[in-house]
Amino acid sequence: xxxxxxxxxxxxxxxxxxxxxxxxxxxxxxxxxxxxxxxxxxxxxxxxxxxxxxxxxxxxxxxxxxxxxxxxxxxxxxxxxxxxxxxxxxxxxxxxxxxxxxxxxxxxxxxxxxxxxxxxxxxxxxxxxxxxxxxxxxxxxxxxxxxxxxxxxxxxxxxxxxxxxxxxxxxxxxxxxxxxxxxxxxxxxxxxxxxxxxxxxxxxxxxxxxxxxxxxxxxxxxxxxxxxxxxxxxxxxxxxxxxxxxxxxxxxxxxxxxxxx
Ligand code: NAD
Numbered sequence: 228x229x230x231x232x233x234x235x236x237x238x239x240x241x242x243x244x245x246x247x248x249x250x251x252x253x254x255x256x257x258x259x260x261x262x263x264x265x266x267x268x269x270x271x272x273x274x275x276x277x278x279x280x281x282x283x284x285x286x287x288x289x290x291x292x293x294x295x296x297x298x299x300x301x302x303x304x305x306x307x308x309x310x311x312x313x314x315x316x317x318x319x320x321x322x323x324x325x326x327x328x329x330x331x332x333x334x335x336x337x338x339x340x341x342x343x344x345x346x347x348x349x350x351x352x353x354x355x356x357x358x359x360x361x362x363x364x365x366x367x368x369x370x371x372x373x374x375x376x377x378x379x380x381x382x383x384x385x386x387x388x389x390x391x392x393x394x395x396x397x398x399x400x401x402x403x404x405x406x407x408x409x410x411x412x413x414x415x416x417x418x419x420x421x422x423x424x425x426x427x428x429x430x431x432x433x434x435x436x437x438x439x440x441x442x443x444x445x446x447x448x449x450x451x452x453x454x455x456x457x458x459x460x461x462x463x464x465x466x467x468x469x470x471x472x473x474x475x476x477x478x479x480x481x482x483x484x485x486x487x488x
Contacts, residue, residue, distance in 0.1 A: 228458060229256035232306050234298070234354065236262045236287065237315030237368070240271045242418045244368055245315035247446025248453040252313075253279040255454060260306075262287035262298055289316060289346035290338075299353040309357040311457045314350055314367040317343040317420055319383050325425030328381040336382055343386040344393060351397050355406055362405025364457045367394060369410045369468060371476050379425035391468050398466030407465040409456045414444050414472030437481040439474035 233252060237245035238261055249259055260283035263272035269286065276284045283305060287298045302309055319339040323331055347367045354365060372380035373387035391410060398408040415421060415431040424430065435443050452471045455461050470476045 228252055228454070231256075231310040231458075232258045232260070232308070233311035233313065233457065234260050234262070234302065234309060235313045235315075236350065237313070238263065238272050238275060239268050239419050241275060242416075242446075243315065244413060244416055244418060244446065244449050245313060246275060247450045248313055248315070249279060249281075249450075251447065251450025251454050252457065253281075255458075257311075259283075260285065260302060264288050289342055289349070292349070295346075295349060295353070299357065302357060306357075308359050309354055310359070310363050312350060312354040312363075312365040313453065313457070314347045314365070316346055317368070317383065317386070319343065319381075319386070319423075321423045323382055324423055325379045326381075328385070331382045336385075339382045339386050340389065343383065344390045347390060348393050348397065351401075351408065355401050355404065358404070358406055360404075362407070364407045364461075365397070365409075366453055366456050367410045369394075369412045371412055371414075371470070371472065373412075377430065379430070383424070394468065395466045402465060407456075407461070409461070409464060409467045409469060411449065411452055411456065412468050412470045412472060412476070413449055414438065414475055416444055416446070416449070434475045435473065437475065437478055437485060438472065439477065442473055444471060444473060 235245050235249045253259055259281045261272055261276045261281055262285050263269045273284055285298050285301050287294045289295060320335045323335050351365055367390060369387045369391055372384035373391050394408050394410045415434050421427055449471055
């Protein structure tokens with residue numbers, strides 16, 4: 228990744244998936260810029276950025292379009308161009324990440340969709356404008372609750388379904404410019420966002436136990452898959468939802484003997 232410049236959005240702390248991805252990309256020689264949401268998180272993100280030698284650390288709340296524009300204005304001034312984008316941002320009201328999907332409110336439905344889905348479209352458009360004629364790459368993070376019902380995932384599952392559809396439409400929009408757009412569908416990882424989902428512990432334990440690999444994921448494994456999707460290693464791949472979930476998505480039902488315990 229030497230000579231490549233990328234924007235990492237979604238580091239909250241050293242458990243964040245975006246952090247795992249950033250570490251891998253930096254180790255491969257990429258030059259990175261980070262965004263952070265609000266000064267409270269900034270206090271955690273700035274030292275992490277510093278530890279990787281990241282100089283550009285910019286505030287951004289995707290609900291505020293002026294702050295989104297200002298990120299790209301900064302990148303335009305400082306770098307002039309961008310080679311890749313990592314979007315690892317999601318939010319929904321914790322009170323609606325439990326119970327029935329049917330009880331989702333209109334207000335939280337809209338907010339969840341804007342932050343967790345539409346922000347990728349808005350950011351992708353701006354990132355593409357900064358990408359060179361030789362092309363570029365973008366990824367977002369999704370979860371299998373987009374296609375199959377996971378207890379309590381509710382409105383976030385609906386947002387992830389729309390996010391995955393956005394990946395395909397954006398891949399089609401930008402393909403002629405050599406810009407590739409993909410998603411990583413990650414298995415459960417213990418992060419701030421992950422712990423907001425009702426009964427998260429039980430869900431994590433069930434998926435780990437009943438996945439073919441029978442274990443959880445490391446941030447390094449997610450970083451490795453991101454490196455593949457953002458580098459020429461995946462030069463022919465776009466519009467894909469790439470599962471990095473210990474194989475859980477291929478399982479229809481657990482082995483009966485495993486259900487007895
Ligand atoms: P995290 O809490 O570390 O990261 C979520 C990030 O979203 C934070 O950095 C937060 O600041 C940012 N964010 C939320 N609202 C924002 C806003 N309005 N403006 C700007 N940033 C905002 O958790 P994570 O698990 O690393 O989440 C990263 C992505 O991975 C999310 O899209 C999440 O849905 C996805 N994902 C997580 C898991 C999991 O089990 N943790 C599994 C699959 C997919």
